[in-house]
Amino acid sequence: MDDQEVQRRFAEIAEGMSFADLQGAMEQIARARMAEYLDHPRPELRHPPRSDTVVFRVRADVVGEKPPVWRRLDLRSSMTLDALHDVLQAAFGWTDSHLHRFSVGGDGWDHEAQLFLCPYDVDEGEDDGVPEGEVRLDEVVAGAGDTLHYLYDYGDDWQIILRVEEVRTGDRHVPLAVCVDGRRAAPPEDSRGLEGAALFEVQGDPARFDPDEVNEQLSDLRFGLREAGVPAFVISLIDRLRYLPGSEHVEAAARALLDEPPALDTAERDAALRAWTWFLERAGEEGIPLTSAGYLTPADVVEASAIVPSMGPWIGARNREVQSGPLLHFREALIHHGFLRKYKGRLLLTRAGRAGRDDPARIWDDLIAHWRGVVDGTHAVGGRSGSMNAEYSQAAAVGLLLMVVAGGRFTTRVLDAAPQGEHAEGEPSPTLDTVATWLTALGWRRGDGEVRGHDLYEETLRVVLENLWDGPRDRADRGDMSAAARLFAREVLRRA
Helix, strand or coil: CCHHHHHHHHHHHHCCCCHHHHHHHHHHHHHHHHHHHHHCCCCCCCCCCCCCCEEEEEEEEECCCCCCCEEEEEEECCCEHHHHHHHHHHHCCCCCCCCEEEEECCCCCCCCCEEEECHHHHHCCCCCCEEHHHCEHHHCCCCCCCEEEEEECCCCCEEEEEEEEEEEECCCCCCCEEEEEEECCCCCCCCCCCCHHHHHHHHCCCCCCCHHHHHHHHCCHHHHHHHCCCCHHHHHHHHHHCCCCCCHHHHHHHHHHHCCCCCCCHHHHHHHCHHHHHHHHHHCCCCEEECCCCCECHHHHHHHHCCCHHHCCCCCCCCCHHHCHHHHHHHHHHHHCCCEEEECCEEEECHHHHHHHHCHHHHHHHHHHHHHHHHHCCCCCCCCCCCHHHHHHHHHHHHHHHHHHCCCCCCCCCCCCCCCEECCCCCEECCHHHHHHHHHHCCCCECCECCCHHHHHHCHHHHHHHCCCCCCCCHHHCCCCCHHHHHHHHHHHCCC
């Protein structure tokens, strides 16, 4: 049926209809067309990531700018799109002050395109796309001529097209991004519609562009952390804290994360996990009996106290669990991490507990996975996901891990006569009070006051790190961390 026939048939149907009837019919047609548009799923245009690492040489052009504004970049194929966002912000001199999105198959407003969403859109419940942090560059471009769209600032609507010019050989050690060349200054933030003197006032010389300035930004610590596989949330916290007074420990932790961690041999790992495996072996097939009040029996408290590291400095009889706080907290941590469960007055092995009893490497891997989930925000500790308590625990966990990576000790002014720990060289080392200062600077409060070091003794992560130790701790260690605990913290924070 051609267009003329459609018009003739419509005229026949409409003849004799009142204006109200005709208006209603048109509204039904419009609703049907809109429903068809909204129900039409977006295409899936990704392809599997490469097994090797290459370098994509791309030219990124700001759409519609005359004279042209562009950058030529060498990009590591394995980078995720959230990292590419940071690269483009540096390349075009923007300040990440607005929302953005990537797309393939069309620009960010095209319903036929596949969208990759910024964290804010994801947090606001936008589900018409894939979170950009879950997508690698080599999943959306593959060879010369392929294009990727980038939209920055939904109001000013700066559109950038990245076109692959060349695919070069590389390896996982190539830089994340290098600016090769480019032309002209990018349009400044919030400048859409400005012309002449008004534009010059915020932009300066429009012809000026220096790739060395971009590469200086790309060599900043936060890009190195991305190369090391540090999660975006951790980098964001580091970036906020490293410019505040007293941030030298944050900088030290961040730089430690840049280096490849030393290997932890099997004997060291198993020794650090001895308290964990003791409980799993003690549970056996029958479980560990509990008293009618739900505590370990006095005999088990005596035996466990000689094994659990944090009980080393404890003063007391060590035969009642209710009066042995470090032991009780450690036993609760075993349940919290899913190795043991309470059932009919006994502590029984879970599936994860059985696997860990037979192979201590499974305990290590499960603990790493658990705390990576906390750091990523996919596993809530202090409350339901998205709650203020869970967000506080996420920030506190990152703070504790950074402190340990930086060589810190689990002491506070309340628990230690000295206000600071010290490194072997005599330099002050970070403590729980340091982490409390970080959290306070980030805007967190406990009750009506600032976060204090002793507040962090409530965190389950402290119990984990303090008990990664090869035997009972000594009072003289003053809250030091074992080599295994420091490697554990680096593994949680560093994914490469």
